[in-house]
Amino acid sequence: MAKYIIKRLLQFIPVLFLISLISFFILVNMPGDPIDQLLMSDPEMTAEDLQELRKAYGLDQPFYVRYVKWISKVLQGDLGFSRTYKIPVVTILKRNMPRTIILATSAFIFALIIAIPIGIYSALKQYSLMDYFWTIFSFVGFSTPSHWLALLFIYLFAVHLRILPAAGYRSVDLPSGALGPFLDRIRYLIMPTVALGLINLASWMRYMRSCMLEVIREDYIRTARSKGLGERVVIFKHALRNALIPLITLVMLSIPAIFGGSIVTEQVFAYPGMGQLFINSITGHDTFITMSIVMFLGTLTVTFNLIADLFYAVIDPRIRYS
Amino acid sequence: MANTQVNSEKLHGLTDKSESYGRMVVKRFFKHKLAIVGLTIIIILIMLTIISTFFGSDINRVQLLNRFKAPTAEHWMGTDELGRDFFSRIIAGGKISLSLGIIVSLTSVIIGSTVGAVSGFFGGLVDSILMRIVDFMISLPRLPILLVMAAMMGAGFTNIIVILVIFGWMGVSRVVRAQVLSLKEQEYVLAARAIGVSTPRIIFLHILPNTLAPIIVNASLQCGGAILQESYLSYLGLGIQPPTPSWGNMLMNARQYLTSAPWLAIWPGIFIFFTILAFNFMGDGLRDAFDPKLKGR
Numbered sequence: 001m002a003k004y005i006i007k008r009l010l011q012f013i014p015v016l017f018l019i020s021l022i023s024f025f026i027l028v029n030m031p032g033d034p035i036d037q038l039l040m041s042d043p044e045m046t047a048e049d050l051q052e053l054r055k056a057y058g059l060d061q062p063f064y065v066r067y068v069k070w071i072s073k074v075l076q077g078d079l080g081f082s083r084t085y086k087i088p089v090v091t092i093l094k095r096n097m098p099r100t101i102i103l104a105t106s107a108f109i110f111a112l113i114i115a116i117p118i119g120i121y122s123a124l125k126q127y128s129l130m131d132y133f134w135t136i137f138s139f140v141g142f143s144t145p146s147h148w149l150a151l152l153f154i155y156l157f158a159v160h161l162r163i164l165p166a167a168g169y170r171s172v173d174l175p176s177g178a179l180g181p182f183l184d185r186i187r188y189l190i191m192p193t194v195a196l197g198l199i200n201l202a203s204w205m206r207y208m209r210s211c212m213l214e215v216i217r218e219d220y221i222r223t224a225r226s227k228g229l230g231e232r233v234v235i236f237k238h239a240l241r242n243a244l245i246p247l248i249t250l251v252m253l254s255i256p257a258i259f260g261g262s263i264v265t266e267q268v269f270a271y272p273g274m275g276q277l278f279i280n281s282i283t284g285h286d287t288f289i290t291m292s293i294v295m296f297l298g299t300l301t302v303t304f305n306l307i308a309d310l311f312y313a314v315i316d317p318r319i320r321y322s
Numbered sequence: 323m324a325n326t327q328v329n330s331e332k333l334h335g336l337t338d339k340s341e342s343y344g345r346m347v348v349k350r351f352f353k354h355k356l357a358i359v360g361l362t363i364i365i366i367l368i369m370l371t372i373i374s375t376f377f378g379s380d381i382n383r384v385q386l387l388n389r390f391k392a393p394t395a396e397h398w399m400g401t402d403e404l405g406r407d408f409f410s411r412i413i414a415g416g417k418i419s420l421s422l423g424i425i426v427s428l429t430s431v432i433i434g435s436t437v438g439a440v441s442g443f444f445g446g447l448v449d450s451i452l453m454r455i456v457d458f459m460i461s462l463p464r465l466p467i468l469l470v471m472a473a474m475m476g477a478g479f480t481n482i483i484v485i486l487v488i489f490g491w492m493g494v495s496r497v498v499r500a501q502v503l504s505l506k507e508q509e510y511v512l513a514a515r516a517i518g519v520s521t522p523r524i525i526f527l528h529i530l531p532n533t534l535a536p537i538i539v540n541a542s543l544q545c546g547g548a549i550l551q552e553s554y555l556s557y558l559g560l561g562i563q564p565p566t567p568s569w570g571n572m573l574m575n576a577r578q579y580l581t582s583a584p585w586l587a588i589w590p591g592i593f594i595f596f597t598i599l600a601f602n603f604m605g606d607g608l609r610d611a612f613d614p615k616l617k618g619r
Contacts, residue, residue, distance in 0.1 A: 015461055023470060030474045139356075143599035145550055147557050147573060148591030155584050260465035264554050268577070278466065279558055282473045294470065297463035305461055 004313065008306055019298040020291070024067050027287050033059055034083045034285045057083070070291070080288030084281070089288045092277065097296075099169055100266070100273035104258045106189055107197035112251065115201050119208020119247075120240065126213060134205065141202025146261060150195040150268035157191060164191055167270035188271075196265040200254055207250050211243040218242075245315055252308040256301040350611040357607020363600035367593075371417040374410065393585060400585050402575070412589055415567035418479065419549050419597070425483055426548035430490030431541045435533070437491065438498030439525050443506055453499070456492045464489055468551065472560040482561055486548050494540045501533040535612035539605050546601030553594050569594045 035053050054060045058069065073080060079089040122131045158166035165171070169188050174181045215221065216239050224238045225231075263275035270276070274293055281289035351357055391401040400408050441452040468485055475481040505511065506529060514524050530537075549569075555561030556570025564571050569590040576587035 015458060018458065019462060023467065026467075026470050026474045031476065139599060139602060143546070143595055143602055145553055145573075145591060145594045145598070147554065148587070148594060151573065151577065151580065151587045151591065155580055155587065159581050159584075256463060257465075260463055263465055263469070264557065267558060279469070282469060283559070290470065294463065294466050297466050301463045302461050 001313065005310060008309065012302060012306065015302050016295070016298060019302075020071065020295055021067065023294045023298075024070065024287075024291060025063060027290055028063050028066060030285065032285065035059065070288070074295075079292045082281075082286055082289055084284045084286045084289075089292050092289065093274070093292060093296075096272060096274050096277045099271065100259065100262055100275060102185075103189065103192055103196065103266070103271065103273060104255075104262055106193045107200070107258055107262075108255065110193050111197040111201035111204055115204035116208055116247070119205045120212055120235070120243075122205070122209040123212030123216065123243075124235065131209075134209075138202040138206045141198050141205075144198060146195050146199060147264050147268050149198065150191065150265060153191040153195060154268070169271050169273070192262075192265050192269045192271055195268070196258065196261055199261070200258065203254075204247065204251060208243070208247050211246050212239065215239045215243040245312070249308045249312055252304050252311065255304050256297060259297055259300060347611045351607050354607035354610055356603040357611070360600035360603030360607065363596055364604070367416055367420060367597060367600075370413050371420065374413040375417070392583075400583070402583070402586055408586065408589065411567045411572065412569075412593060415569045415572055415590065416593060416597075418562060418566065418568045419552060419570075419594070422479065422483060422486075422552050423545040423549040423597075423601075426486045426490060427541045427544040429483070429487045430544060431494050431537055433487065434491035434494030434540075435498045435530060435537050438495035439502050439530055439533075441495065442499040442502030443521075443525055443529065445503075449499075452495075456495055459489065459492050462489075465551075465554070468555065469558065469560055472555055477555075477560050477563050479562060479566070482552055482555060486551055490544060490548065493544075494537060497536045497540065498530075498533050501536065502529055505529050505532055535608075539609045539612065542601050542605035542608055546598040546605075549594065549601075550598055553590075 033054075035050055035057070051060075058066060070080065079093070081087075082089050082092055085092055118134055122134050125131050153164075154166045157164040165188050169185070170181070171184050171188075175184055216235075221234060221239055224234045229238075259274075262273065263278055265271070266273045266275035267279060274296075277289060278293045280286070281293070385401070385406070393400040402408050402411065437452055437456075441449045468489060471485045471488075472482065475485065502525075511524060511528060514528050519528070552561055552568065553570030553573065556568050557574045559571075559574065561570050562568035564575065572590040573587060573594075576583070576590070579586055
């Protein structure tokens with residue numbers, strides 16, 4: 001077991017290294033560079049000026065030199081300087097990242113607190129009318145494109161009914177009172193949360209149902225029933241605990257995808273988080289911001305893959321790793 | 323006495339089902355109601371795109387006096403910001419999205435099953451190298467890397483296909499590898515090898531056909547997935563570029579006219595939704611049809 005954990009932890013570093021190398025390579029080879037954009041704003045510049053600027057920014061150096069320069073800085077905790085915002089990348093991330101973490105967390109909680117009870121209910125009442133209803137619901141849920149759902153929400157709740165704000169993350173003039181700012185943020189979070197969380201809600205619900213169905217057919221559940229335990233104890237103490245193990249694994253594996261999905265959701269709702277920053281930094285050739293976000297999401301993916309595997313190994317004694 | 327009668331009836335029942343596996347699968351697929359719904363939707367969509375290729379009006383004909391017309395008898399889905407007939411554009415976008423989905427899923431499935439088969443059949447170093455690559459590809463943050471690659475390669479139909487295939491083949495290869503690992507130990511493979519059948523022939527003619535079930539299910543689900551990812555990329559401006567219509571870039575375009583012309587946002591989404599739903603239904607139906615454990619349920 002300890003050997004397995006160490007082996008997995010050691011794989012962590014080369015994977016992240018490869019991700020950074022490949023993404024840096026892609027970004028450096030993107031057509032156009034920030035200097036071209038400067039030219040657009042100031043057509044008076046000559047070819048020599050451009051060359052001068054490229055030299056000043058180090059854009060004329062080969063890929064590997066730029067990569068080594070970048071990574072050695074990053075390893076010292078310096079994420080670089082944003083060429084479009086003219087401030088350190090860390091400052092921008094400190095501003096935008098918490099907003100995305102809030103959005104992703106609320107989508108996560110929204111999906112989980114609905115998926116688990118309904119999954120259990122559907123499994124216990126298999127083939128009932130409500131079970132069919134939720135089955136259809138989950139099919140619809142994971143076939144709904146989240147950007148379209150977001151547009152429908154905006155049309156319905158913001159344009160038509162005018163009860164929720166269409167875009168942004170908070171009002172310009174915050175309402176007063178102790179709870180005012182908090183409730184204001186919630187209002188702005190409702191639509192993005194549902195749009196982002198729905199796919200996970202649908203798939204977790206289905207998965208909870210099938211795990212539960214599998215578990216309640218097990219012998220130990222029959223044993224628990226036959227020794228006279230109450231139905232509530234059997235379901236919640238014996239069945240649910242075992243059914244939750246595979247669900248928790250799936251949930252952990254989906255967390256990075258929630259952050260990835262927020263790129264699209266933030267774009268629709270003009271929510272100024274990391275996702276929007278990411279798209280702007282790609283189109284604006286702001287390499288250091290793009291790299292930082294790719295590496296953040298990469299670390300998240302690799303970490304949660306690792307946690308899910310280790311969790312499974314620790315929690316389920318039937319699984320042994322060599 | 324009664325007991326033996328029941329047994330012989332059971333046996334009789336079994337021998338009656340002497341139809342081929344293929345026919346059984348087809349029969350079970352057609353019993354699956356949702357799968358039929360899915361198949362019907364996809365056939366209708368394909369028919370619409372074929373009909374429009376021959377009889378459709380010009381999708382790029384600009385009529386500035388006819389901008390933002392709500393749906394009428396002449397323009398079934400209204401017109402867009404340049405007065406172009408929206409229904410024709412939806413169908414043209416469907417042609418792009420559907421063909422993209424089908425090409426992506428077929429190509430990824432072919433690559434994935436080849437990798438999986440080679441990996442499972444040869445084992446050893448080849449296997450561990452290929453599977454490390456698969457592990458690595460799976461641990462990449464998918465959407466961000468897709469976006470960065472789309473920005474590098476330049477948006478466009480072919481490039482989007484290439485990018486989606488690069489990230490689309492790993493799932494199939496894992497499934498196929500696992501199947502091949504167990505199949506290659508079976509006696510019929512040994513027999514084939516004993517009479518001197520070449521290795522590629524064994525892999526492609528004797529082993530792979532037996533792993534067809536998960537491959538086909540995967541292809542169906544992946545088709546829907548590819549269409550969804552294309553629409554995300556196009557929505558973010560890094561996919562199919564206007565004036566070529568795609569459901570994704572039509573949605574992006576609709577965002578700014580949401581108050582005045584909501585149908586521009588509603589229709590493309592409905593088409594994406596039903597297409598993905600149809601492929602999911604089909605995938606589900608196929609999975610049930612192929613799975614002998616579900617017999618009789």
